[in-house]
Amino acid sequence: MKAMNELMLHFMQDIYYAEKLGVRSMAKMAKAVESRELKEAILAHREQSQHHIERLDQVFEALGKRAKGKTCAAMNGLVEEGEEAVDEFEDGPVLDAALIACGQAIEHYEIARYGAMVAWAKQLGLTEAAGLLQQTLDEEKANDALLNDIAKRATNPAAAEEESDDEDEDDEMKSDAPKAKKKPAKK
Numbered sequence: 138m139k140a141m142n143e144l145m146l147h148f149m150q151d152i153y154y155a156e157k158l159g160v161r162s163m164a165k166m167a168k169a170v171e172s173r174e175l176k177e178a179i180l181a182h183r184e185q186s187q188h189h190i191e192r193l194d195q196v197f198e199a200l201g202k203r204a205k206g207k208t209c210a211a212m213n214g215l216v217e218e219g220e221e222a223v224d225e226f227e228d229g230p231v232l233d234a235a236l237i238a239c240g241q242a243i244e245h246y247e248i249a250r251y252g253a254m255v256a257w258a259k260q261l262g263l264t265e266a267a268g269l270l271q272q273t274l275d276e277e278k279a280n281d282a283l284l285n286d287i288a289k290r291a292t293n294p295a296a297a298e299e300e301s302d303d304e305d306e307d308d309e310m311k312s313d314a315p316k317a318k319k320k321p322a323k324k
Contacts, residue, residue: 145257146202148253149193151209152251156186158213159183162216166219166239170236171228185276189276196258196269200263216243219236255274
């Protein structure tokens with residue numbers, strides 16, 4: 138690649154794949170979370186991501202290119218991280234906190250990609266494309282802020298409380314156990 142428009146097309150194909158994969162992974166995440174508020178946020182973002190894909194279709198059209206994705210190793214890894222969290226953590230606030238962190242990692246990746254493409258579209262004089270990409274960038278930032286709010290206000294405190302409850306149960310189990318008799322000290 139030697140030209141900025143080729144670079145932009147490359148990133149467009151990358152994010153197109155990423156958005157489509159994200160839509161599929163958000164359905165799985167929504168099923169795994171316990172928090173109703175978090176589930177609703179994920180499902181709302183999933184629906185919004187469908188609009189992101191439609192906007193990308195419009196940008197491809199504005200560039201005179203066919204809309205198609207190109208495998209995005211970064212997104213594959215981020216989605217895999219979320220799937221591992223579902224496999225490794227029990228259902229509840231701790232899993233919800235893990236999935237928020239995984240979701241925010243995806244948002245940050247998308248924010249970085251959309252931010253670069255907005256700048257490039259402006260540089261190339263692609264006003265319509267820049268506007269469409271900016272709209273998606275703004276929505277990605279808003280979704281990241283929403284996940285951050287849910288984490289700080291509800292999920293993280295609940296996850297920390299769960300850990301505290303587990304420690305209390307461990308202490309109770311220890312106190313219920315028969316006490317070992319102390320051996321007399323040797324002289």
